[in-house]
Amino acid sequence: MERLIKFSKTIRNNWKKSVVGVVALYYGAAKIKEKYEINLLMRAACREAVKYGDSLIPMERNPTLVTVILNPVANKRKAKRDFEKYCEPLLHLAGLQVDVIQTTSEGNAKEIVETLRGTEAIIVAGGDGTFSETVTGLLRRNDGANQFPIGILPLGRTNSFGNSLFEGGKGVDRVKQLIEASMAIIKGDTEWKDAMKIEPMVHEEEAPSRPIYAMTSLEWGAFRDTMAKRDKYWFYGPLRDYASYIFNGYKESLNWNCSGVIKYTPPCAGCNNCIQKKPEVKRKWSFFMPSAPETATATVVNPECAMLQELCFKTSNLRIRPQKFGQSEIPSLSVVLGKNKYSYSEFVSEGWQRIKGIDENNKSIAARTVELLPNESGPDVIIDIDREEFEVKPVKITLLPHIVKVFCNNNKIVV
Numbered sequence: 001m002e003r004l005i006k007f008s009k010t011i012r013n014n015w016k017k018s019v020v021g022v023v024a025l026y027y028g029a030a031k032i033k034e035k036y037e038i039n040l041l042m043r044a045a046c047r048e049a050v051k052y053g054d055s056l057i058p059m060e061r062n063p064t065l066v067t068v069i070l071n072p073v074a075n076k077r078k079a080k081r082d083f084e085k086y087c088e089p090l091l092h093l094a095g096l097q098v099d100v101i102q103t104t105s106e107g108n109a110k111e112i113v114e115t116l117r118g119t120e121a122i123i124v125a126g127g128d129g130t131f132s133e134t135v136t137g138l139l140r141r142n143d144g145a146n147q148f149p150i151g152i153l154p155l156g157r158t159n160s161f162g163n164s165l166f167e168g169g170k171g172v173d174r175v176k177q178l179i180e181a182s183m184a185i186i187k188g189d190t191e192w193k194d195a196m197k198i199e200p201m202v203h204e205e206e207a208p209s210r211p212i213y214a215m216t217s218l219e220w221g222a223f224r225d226t227m228a229k230r231d232k233y234w235f236y237g238p239l240r241d242y243a244s245y246i247f248n249g250y251k252e253s254l255n256w257n258c259s260g261v262i263k264y265t266p267p268c269a270g271c272n273n274c275i276q277k278k279p280e281v282k283r284k285w286s287f288f289m290p291s292a293p294e295t296a297t298a299t300v301v302n303p304e305c306a307m308l309q310e311l312c313f314k315t316s317n318l319r320i321r322p323q324k325f326g327q328s329e330i331p332s333l334s335v336v337l338g339k340n341k342y343s344y345s346e347f348v349s350e351g352w353q354r355i356k357g358i359d360e361n362n363k364s365i366a367a368r369t370v371e372l373l374p375n376e377s378g379p380d381v382i383i384d385i386d387r388e389e390f391e392v393k394p395v396k397i398t399l400l401p402h403i404v405k406v407f408c409n410n411n412k413i414v415v
Contacts, residue, residue, distance in 0.1 A: 037172045045090055045179045052186050053095035063097040066185070067119040069109050069134055070102045071126030071156070079155035083125045086178045087153050091123075094186040103130065113137030121149045121407075123185060127156015128216070132386035135195060135404060136213045151185035151407040153178060158387050160216045165408050184409030192402035194322040194331055198385060201371065201394040212385060215404065217321035220374075220383040220392065221338065222254040223351060224317075228382070228389070245351035249344045255381065256341075259314040260374035264367035267332035268305040270401075274368060305368070314340050316347075317362075320370060320397055331401035335365040370397040 057063070068088075072080040080102075091098050099119070103109050103126075110133040113122065122138070124131045131152060138145055154162030154177060162168070166180045193215065200209045226248045233240040233247065248254060268274050317338030323331065339362070342350070373394050374381070381392040 034171050038175050041172070041175055041179055042086065042089075045183065046093055048183065049090045049093040049186055053093050055095070057095075063095055064120050065097045065099060065118065066091070066121040066123055066151070067116060068098060068100045068123040068125050068153075069112060069130060070100055071109070071130040072102050074126040074130060074156040076157070079126055082155050082178065083153060086175055087125065087155075087182045090179070090182040090186065096186070107133060109133035110137040110140075114140055116145075119148065121151060121185070123151040123153060125153040125155050127154070128158045128160050128387035130156065131161055132212075132214060132388055135215055136211075139195065139197070139213045139400075139403065140210060146403055147405065149188075149190050149405045149407055151181070153181050160387060164216075165406070180409055181407075184407040187409060189407065189409055190405045191408045193404045193406050195400045195403045196320070196322060196333065197398040197400055199396045199398070201373075201396055212390075213400075214386045215322070216386050217319055218372075218383060218385050218397065219317075219319045220255070221258045221315065221317035222256050222342070222347065223338075223354065224384050225254045225382070226351060228384075241355045242352060245348045249347045249351070256316050257314065258316065258318050258374070259376075260312075260372065262311045262313055262335065262365075263308050263371040263373070264311070264333075264335065264365065265306060265308055265369045266304055267330045267366050267368050267399075269330045271300040271305050274305055311365070313337055316340065316342055318372075320372075322399060323366065331399060332366040332368060333370055333397065333399045335367055335370060336362050337365075338362050368399050371395075372397065 068083075070080060070083060075082075088098065088100075101112055103112070106129075109124075109126075109130050113134050114137040116122070116137075122134065124134045134150065138148070138150070152159075152162045152165060154166065154168060156162075159168060162177075162181065166177045166184075168174060168177045196214045196218070197211050198214060198218065199211045202208055226244050227241070229248060230240050230244040233243040236243040315337045317336075319334075319336040319338075321334055321336075323334045339346070371394070374392050377392045377394075382389050383392050384390075
């Protein structure tokens with residue numbers, strides 16, 4: 001009893017140190033618990049991956065070769081460490097022949113994929129930027145290389161497309177996401193996804209620029225500008241996204257007046273006007289799902305497919321993205337025009353909803369092609385294409401339905 005009284009007096013007389021000690025103890029216990037749960041997840045994943053590695057393959061066939069495009073500086077240089085710790089061991093245990101190519105500069109992933117030969121699948125280990133470059137390099141090729149499946153390991157700081165396939169998070173949830181992404185590649189389940197072809201519109205005397213391909217969105221306006229400034233509020237930790245809306249909602253430096261003309265054609269299920277037949281690359285593999293069967297739409301005549309409609313707009317937010325699966329029977333682009341004017345409270349409220357993943361209730365226009373003709377352009381006016389910054393200029397956006405084959409997995413590991 002005397003010891004207990006003495007201990008309580010010590011705590012009371014040194015309450016500041018006691019609080020710090022309790023916080024440190026709680027943090028240490030949480031870290032130990034997190035590491036334990038991660039070890040359980042990895043152990044279960046390794047046991048499952050070994051089953052695929054132990055399966056027999058024909059004597060005349062080599063192990064499946066996959067090429068990993070790794071961005072070592074993604075996510076503040078944590079991408080390489082996380083890949084080697086959580087993803088690469090599973091790929092090797094599954095019997096895959098893994099060739100890792102590290103990018104050395106911005107745009108390097110695009111160059112690598114444009115000249116890549118001899119692989120059976122491409123794995124993107126990075127964020128939105130690396131994935132966008134990989135897709136662009138793949139679709140710029142004219143040898144039917146889009147038949148090669150793409151695996152996504154969401155190791156970047158922003159992983160919009162990866163998060164849409166595999167539920168993300170922090171700590172244990174992030175490791176679980178990487179395991180699910182790796183197991184999707186190992187199991188070989190694939191799904192065809194839509195992409196956007198973005199071509200700068202140039203004058204006749206100018207040399208044409210090569211197109212950019214995107215999978216998630218093109219965004220222009222105040223919301224994009226706000227999220228681009230969130231790094232300034234790093235000292236708010238996990239609340240920095242919310243803080244960026246609070247401290248920027250009243251600033252005139254944001255692009256509140258996005259104006260111009262949109263010319264668009266209606267969605268089309270496929271006709272002789274919009275179907276482009278590409279040669280199929282034949283490969284002898286049983287590891288991947290078979291290619292999608294050809295459709296008989298190339299001979300269909302649809303006079304409405306090429307009908308061009310025009311719309312003048314003035315808004316604080318413009319977003320163009322492929323329509324989500326299940327929202328429409330016909331593949332289409334969704335053109336979302338936000339309000340023309342936002343009050344401070346409306347802007348902050350909608351911004352916070354976006355952070356939580358709740359889509360705004362703005363009406364959208366369904367289209368197959370979109371010509372975006374802004375009233376102003378220049379180096380100071382920026383748009384986001386798959387979270388990468390580009391100068392605003394007239395562009396033509398074309399939907400390419402079911403053009404990219406992506407590894408996906410609905411079966412989650414349960415420990």
